[in-house]
Amino acid sequence: MWMTPKRSKMEVDESRVFRAEWTQRYLVVEPPEGEGALCLVCRRLVVATRERDVRRHYEAEHDYYERYVAEGERAALVERLRQGDLPVVAPLTPEERAARAGLGLARLLALKGRGWGEGDFVYQCMEVMLRDVLPDHVGVLDGVDLSPEVTRQRVLNINKNLRSQLFDRAKDFKAYSLALDDQAFVAYENYLLVFVRGVGQDLEVQEELLTIINLTRHFSVGALMAAILEALQTAGLSLQRMVGLTTTHTLRMIGENSGLVSYMREKAVSPNCWNVIHYSGFLHLELLSSYDVDVNQIINTISEWIVLIKTRGVRRPEFQALLTESESEHGERVNGRCLNNWLRRGKTLKLIFSLRKEIEAFLVSIGATTVHFTDKQWLCDFGFLVDIMDHLRELSELLRVSKVFAAAAFDHICTFEVKLNLLQRHIEEKNLTHFAAFREVVDELKQHLKEDQKIFDPDRYQVVICRLQKEFERHFKDLRFIKKDLELFANPFNFKPEYAPISVRVELTKLQANTNLWNEYRVKDLGQFYAGLSAESYPIIKGVACKVASLFDSNEICEKAFSYLTRNQHTLSQPLTDEHLHALFRIATTEIEPHWDDLVRGRNESNP
Numbered sequence: 001m002w003m004t005p006k007r008s009k010m011e012v013d014e015s016r017v018f019r020a021e022w023t024q025r026y027l028v029v030e031p032p033e034g035e036g037a038l039c040l041v042c043r044r045l046v047v048a049t050r051e052r053d054v055r056r057h058y059e060a061e062h063d064y065y066e067r068y069v070a071e072g073e074r075a076a077l078v079e080r081l082r083q084g085d086l087p088v089v090a091p092l093t094p095e096e097r098a099a100r101a102g103l104g105l106a107r108l109l110a111l112k113g114r115g116w117g118e119g120d121f122v123y124q125c126m127e128v129m130l131r132d133v134l135p136d137h138v139g140v141l142d143g144v145d146l147s148p149e150v151t152r153q154r155v156l157n158i159n160k161n162l163r164s165q166l167f168d169r170a171k172d173f174k175a176y177s178l179a180l181d182d183q184a185f186v187a188y189e190n191y192l193l194v195f196v197r198g199v200g201q202d203l204e205v206q207e208e209l210l211t212i213i214n215l216t217r218h219f220s221v222g223a224l225m226a227a228i229l230e231a232l233q234t235a236g237l238s239l240q241r242m243v244g245l246t247t248t249h250t251l252r253m254i255g256e257n258s259g260l261v262s263y264m265r266e267k268a269v270s271p272n273c274w275n276v277i278h279y280s281g282f283l284h285l286e287l288l289s290s291y292d293v294d295v296n297q298i299i300n301t302i303s304e305w306i307v308l309i310k311t312r313g314v315r316r317p318e319f320q321a322l323l324t325e326s327e328s329e330h331g332e333r334v335n336g337r338c339l340n341n342w343l344r345r346g347k348t349l350k351l352i353f354s355l356r357k358e359i360e361a362f363l364v365s366i367g368a369t370t371v372h373f374t375d376k377q378w379l380c381d382f383g384f385l386v387d388i389m390d391h392l393r394e395l396s397e398l399l400r401v402s403k404v405f406a407a408a409a410f411d412h413i414c415t416f417e418v419k420l421n422l423l424q425r426h427i428e429e430k431n432l433t434h435f436a437a438f439r440e441v442v443d444e445l446k447q448h449l450k451e452d453q454k455i456f457d458p459d460r461y462q463v464v465i466c467r468l469q470k471e472f473e474r475h476f477k478d479l480r481f482i483k484k485d486l487e488l489f490a491n492p493f494n495f496k497p498e499y500a501p502i503s504v505r506v507e508l509t510k511l512q513a514n515t516n517l518w519n520e521y522r523v524k525d526l527g528q529f530y531a532g533l534s535a536e537s538y539p540i541i542k543g544v545a546c547k548v549a550s551l552f553d554s555n556e557i558c559e560k561a562f563s564y565l566t567r568n569q570h571t572l573s574q575p576l577t578d579e580h581l582h583a584l585f586r587i588a589t590t591e592i593e594p595h596w597d598d599l600v601r602g603r604n605e606s607n608p
Helices: 022-026 051-061 063-067 071-082 094-111 118-133 135-143 148-170 221-235 260-268 285-293 298-312 317-330 336-343 346-354 356-365 376-398 405-428 436-446 458-475 477-481 483-490 502-512 515-523 526-531 539-550 556-567 578-589 596-600
Strands: 037-039 175-186 189-199 205-214 242-247 277-280
Touching: 022 051, 022 071, 037 051, 051 063, 063 596, 094 118, 094 135, 094 148, 094 578, 094 596, 118 135, 118 148, 148 189, 148 205, 148 221, 148 578, 148 596, 175 539, 175 556, 189 221, 189 539, 189 556, 189 578, 205 221, 205 556, 205 578, 221 260, 242 260, 242 539, 260 277, 277 477, 285 376, 285 458, 298 317, 298 336, 298 346, 298 356, 298 376, 317 346, 317 356, 336 346, 336 556, 346 356, 346 376, 376 405, 376 436, 376 458, 405 458, 405 477, 405 483, 405 539, 458 477, 477 483, 483 526, 483 539, 502 539, 515 526, 526 539, 556 578
Parallel strands: 175 242, 242 277
Antiparallel strands: 175 189, 189 205
């Protein structure tokens, strides 16, 4: 456990104390009264002295001064500001305004998954609109270059800017975790998406794409390991600060002797490293679990139906909701893998199940086989799959809620495991209360079969649920190992000191006796509470909080990347370098705003 004394204490400074390095970094000084931070540029007082508040003020109001990057330049700037000599911010020239507009449009094209060549079409649309609405202003478009070559380079420059900001923030991470998603694919190539979740001085959480790795070119686990370590080194992230690993549950990731997780853990084992917590199955829960519960290859059959509907039943009104849902997920073009992944979602299966009568009539009308609709076993398997995947969908939706911390996510997982026990007992008793689709199939079959005929075998489905239980137990066993840490983090005032490790009992007793902290705990969320907790008075508890906060608590960023990939598969399948793919995925998933002034004013020499 993290609370045990075998690990060194986290060195976390008091989050509310002004730090001298902020003066050059954020152009603030400590005010005479000693509270807050005084901005040297606008002379405003930033009251809440947490680094995130100071940084947000600087980035929102004074991003222009990022152009002073050299150490000597920065020191000279601070001295001028102390003396009241405020550098004049030059307004953007017409050429710079045109470049700013071009950058914004390039980012929008990337976010929407549009090709580089569509910039010219956008230009033509704006030209037509201005000619009719504002004919005197058509000339403003003369300096806006949206050619494919320039748009492509601008996307790369935006990526470099975002990457640079991430690396700057990563230097301040006190702890971080990685999420490794090997389910990404573009055309015929697979990619590993590596996401990082870091926690800074004041427990501000940052989730970003670290890198993407082409699995075709990095086929061996050793090559993958080398690529990940190189990305960490480039970002300035040492293994000593790594707390957790979240992965899919594929053999490439969790193979007992040759999986990437084994290699990563072996590399991270040293006296200065923490115990790396690993949990799999968190990413693409519905997608990967469907392979365990699809006992009769239901998805393959349904996939064939959907292809027929998309090609020969497009105009049928009964299928419009299904087709609309399909196009919103992966566009108008049918991509076999995208279609297969979409069908493995509980929501999709439920919709198709509700249309099974209409699908049967459609298949009869076009002369396709309908043998499955007379197969008692297949229909029961279909209903069971729909219900189990719907239960998994509910859990997956709970795990998409971010910023709730791993303790809450683990509670959802434990609750679902209890639910699986209940479902197994109900199946054994042939009680289909929580199996709506399965019950519907059984009721229909009873009308056509004799009373003494056996409709379904409970053992068949008990085995499936048992397999799912074992998978959950295996994938999340490390979270059980730190269960006390998670409980302490989530409920520090209700955690009994006698159940805590000896090393933390004194701090915990002192914390629970502090009325002011109890009042703060009641009115603030967990992140705010622990950000304001004194690291000098509670170093072990603060250290545990930092580590728990750095664990991935949701699959939101991975789902965001996967959704972008499936919606824009056709565009991404065009000839693109890995560098361009990296740029597109970063722009699609980031929460960081580009520094537009840096891009416009030519901080990058290649910036068009």
